[in-house]
Structure formats: structure tokens, C-alpha cells
Amino acid sequence: MITKPFPDDLWIVSWLVVGFFSAWSGVVRYLMDNPAGKWSCAGMVSQVVISGFTGFLGGLYAYEYNYSGVMTIAIAGVSGTFGGGLLRWLWQRFIQSDGKPYG
Numbered sequence: 001m002i003t004k005p006f007p008d009d010l011w012i013v014s015w016l017v018v019g020f021f022s023a024w025s026g027v028v029r030y031l032m033d034n035p036a037g038k039w040s041c042a043g044m045v046s047q048v049v050i051s052g053f054t055g056f057l058g059g060l061y062a063y064e065y066n067y068s069g070v071m072t073i074a075i076a077g078v079s080g081t082f083g084g085g086l087l088r089w090l091w092q093r094f095i096q097s098d099g100k101p102y103g
Contacts, residue, residue, distance in 0.1 A: 014069060015059075018076045022055020023048050025080030047083060054087055055080030 026048035034043070058079025062072040079086055 014072075018059040018073055019052060019056065021073050021077040022052045022059065022080035025055055025077045026051025026083065029081050029083050050087070051080035051083045054083055057090075058086075 027044065029051055030044045030047040033047075034040075055076040059072050059076035061079075062075040067075065
């Protein structure tokens, strides 16, 4: 049984904006990490995908803690810019060195 109402159009647009800022932060990260003249389409796409995922995680975190819409977008953008570094930190934070979860 569904206990929550279906999302409205504003909610959907808000998450599309979070996704856009997450992906845009991937482009920014790619430009920051690569010197001028060394472009790789595959490298940029992979960075955008990683940043989109980590930005979504950051946006979801902000949403769950009831931050404002602007703060949710900002946290999604910053999380997306962290990209793979944030994923590595989360992995080390929640998984012990022997591969077993904390608990």
C-alpha cells in the first residue's frame, strides 16, 4: 500500500535541477583536473556519471535532513564536484579494511 502521495510537478522539477547541478559539477571537475588541450570525451562522460551519482546522494542527504531547496541544490553540486573522492571516503567510512561492514 502506498502511504505517501505521488510527487507533484514542482517536486519532479526540483530533482531535475538537482540532477542538472550534479552533472554540471562533473563538467567543472573534469575541467579542473585536466590541463588545457587534453580533452577526452569518454573521460568527461565518466566524470559526469560519477558526479551525477554522488551529487544525487548529496541531494538525497540534504532532502532527508529537511534542508531548504537552495541548500539541497548547493550540497548536490558540491557533492558532485567531490565525485570519486566522496565515493572512496564513503566506502572507507562504512566498510572495514577486511571488507566487512561496520556493525
